[in-house]
Amino acid sequence: MDRGSLEALQLKRLRDTVQKLERVPFYHAKFEKSGLKPEDIKSTADIRRLPFTTAADLRENYPDGLLAVSRDEVVRLHTSSGTTGKPKALFFSRRDVDTAAELLARAFCMTGVTRRDVFQNMMSYGLFTGGLMMHYGAEKVGCMVIPSGPGTSERQLMLMQDFGTTVVHVTPSYAFYFADFLEKKGIDPRRQLALRKAFVGAEPYTEETRRKIEAALGVDVYNSYGLTEMNGPGVAFECEGKCGLHVWEDNFVMEIINPATGEPVGDGQTGELVLTSINREAMPLLRYRTRDLSSIIPEPCACGRTHRRLHRITGRSDDMLIVRGVNVFPQQIERVLMSIPQIGRNYLILLEGLDDMTVKVELSPSAFDGQVERLEELQNQVAEKLRAELWVRPKVDLVASGSLPVTEGKAKRVIDKRSL
Ligand SMILES: [Zn+2]
Numbered sequence: 055m056d057r058g059s060l061e062a063l064q065l066k067r068l069r070d071t072v073q074k075l076e077r078v079p080f081y082h083a084k085f086e087k088s089g090l091k092p093e094d095i096k097s098t099a100d101i102r103r104l105p106f107t108t109a110a111d112l113r114e115n116y117p118d119g120l121l122a123v124s125r126d127e128v129v130r131l132h133t134s135s136g137t138t139g140k141p142k143a144l145f146f147s148r149r150d151v152d153t154a155a156e157l158l159a160r161a162f163c164m165t166g167v168t169r170r171d172v173f174q175n176m177m178s179y180g181l182f183t184g185g186l187m188m189h190y191g192a193e194k195v196g197c198m199v200i201p202s203g204p205g206t207s208e209r210q211l212m213l214m215q216d217f218g219t220t221v222v223h224v225t226p227s228y229a230f231y232f233a234d235f236l237e238k239k240g241i242d243p244r245r246q247l248a249l250r251k252a253f254v255g256a257e258p259y260t261e262e263t264r265r266k267i268e269a270a271l272g273v274d275v276y277n278s279y280g281l282t283e284m285n286g287p288g289v290a291f292e293c294e295g296k297c298g299l300h301v302w303e304d305n306f307v308m309e310i311i312n313p314a315t316g317e318p319v320g321d322g323q324t325g326e327l328v329l330t331s332i333n334r335e336a337m338p339l340l341r342y343r344t345r346d347l348s349s350i351i352p353e354p355c356a357c358g359r360t361h362r363r364l365h366r367i368t369g370r371s372d373d374m375l376i377v378r379g380v381n382v383f384p385q386q387i388e389r390v391l392m393s394i395p396q397i398g399r400n401y402l403i404l405l406e407g408l409d410d411m412t413v414k415v416e417l418s419p420s421a422f423d424g425q426v427e428r429l430e431e432l433q434n435q436v437a438e439k440l441r442a443e444l445w446v447r448p449k450v451d452l453v454a455s456g457s458l459p460v461t462e463g464k465a466k467r468v469i470d471k472r473s474l
Pocket residue numbers: 293294295300355356357358359
C-alpha cells in the first residue's frame with residue numbers, strides 16, 4: 055500500500071476507534087473533560103488532542119473497565135504481569151485474535167518463512183501473549199508448529215532433531231543458555247540441526263547480542279517487538295534487511311514523545327514509544343505509554359515496504375538507573391560487554407551501599423590462561439570501556455564461565471540493594 059492510502063486508512067480507523075471509545079466510561083470522561091468530540095479528529099496529527107493511557111489506568115480499571123464490547127463478544131483474555139499487585143487484563147474478540155495472527159503471519163513471511171518451515175515455539179504459553187500468539191501466526195503461514203514451550207533443553211533438542219525444526223522463537227537469555235547446552239553436548243548446530251532462523255524477543259537486546267546468538271547457533275536472528283496491551287507480539291518486526299522494525303501502521307499509530315513532558319520529539323530522536331491501536335474491537339487503547347525507548351527511522355526501507363521503521367528498543371524509561379547522579383541504562387552496559395571477545399554471555403549489575411555499582415561478568419570459557427595479571431588487566435580494560443560509555447566507572451568483577459545464575463525465562467540483570 056502506498057503511503058497516501060496507508061495514511062488515509064489510518065485516519066479512518068483512528069476516527070472509528072475514537073467513536074467507539076466514547077462508549078467506554080473511562081475515555082468518555084476524558085473526552086468530556088477536554089471538550090473533545092470524535093469529529094474533531096480531522097488528521098492523524100490530531101491524535102495529540104487525545105488523552106494518554108498508562109499502565110496505571112489499566113490497573114485502576116481492572117478487570118474490565120476498559121472493555122469496549124460486551125463480555126459475550128470476548129473470546130480470549132491475556133494478562134501482562136506487573137511487579138506488584140494486580141496484572142493488566144487485555145481482552146480479545148474473535149476478530150482481534152484473527153488480526154493478531156494475521157499481523158504475525160505477515161512478519162513471518164517478511165523474514166522468508168514459508169509453509170515448509172517447522173516452527174518450534176520455545177516461549178511460554180499461558181496468560182503471556184508471546185507463546186500463543188506466535189503459535190497462531192505460524193499456523194496461519196502454514197508452518198508445522200511444535201508448541202514445545204520453555205521446557206527442558208534435552209526435550210527441545212530431541213524435538214529439533216526428530217522433527218527437523220528450522221525456526222525457533224526464544225528469549226535472548228535462553229538462546230545463549232541453549233547454545234551452551236549444545237556446546238556441552240558436543241553438538242554443532244550448523245551441521246547437526248536444520249535450524250536457520252530464530253525470532254528473538256520478549257527482552258530488549260543489543261546488536262552485539264544478536265551477532266553472538268547468530269554465531270553461537272548458526273542462525274539468522276530477527277528482532278521482534280510487541281506488548282500485550284497491543285495484541286502481544288508482532289507490533290513491529292524486522293524484514294530481511296535487519297535494519298529497524300517495520301511497525302504495522304495500518305493497525306497502530308506510533309508516536310515518540312519526551313517522557314518527561316509528553317511532547318513529540320523529532321523524527322530520528324530517541325524518546326518514549328506511544329502506541330494507539332486502531333484496528334481492535336474488544337479493547338482499543340489510545341496513546342498507550344509503552345515506557346519503551348526508541349526512535350522512528352523516517353527514510354523508506356530498501357525492501358520497499360511503506361510501513362515506517364523503529365530502531366531497536368534501547369531500554370525502558372523505567373529501567374533507567376541513576377548512579378551517582380548519572381542516568382545509566384542496563385542496555386548500555388550490555389552493549390559494551392558484548393563487544394569484548396574475552397567476555398562471556400552472562401552478567402549481573404549489582405548496586406550496593408550508598409551508590410556503588412559492580413558489574414559481575416563471566417569470562418568466555420577459553421579466555422583465562424591462569425595468569426592473574428592478565429585477568430587484572432582485562433578487568434581494568436572492561437571498567438575503562440564502561441566508564442567511557444556510562445560516565446561512571448563501575449567496579450568490574452570477572453568470574454568463571456558458568457558461575458552466575460542462569461534462567462530459562464526472562465533474565466534478571468539488575469540487583470539494587472542500595473540504601474539510598
Ligand atoms: Zn524493510
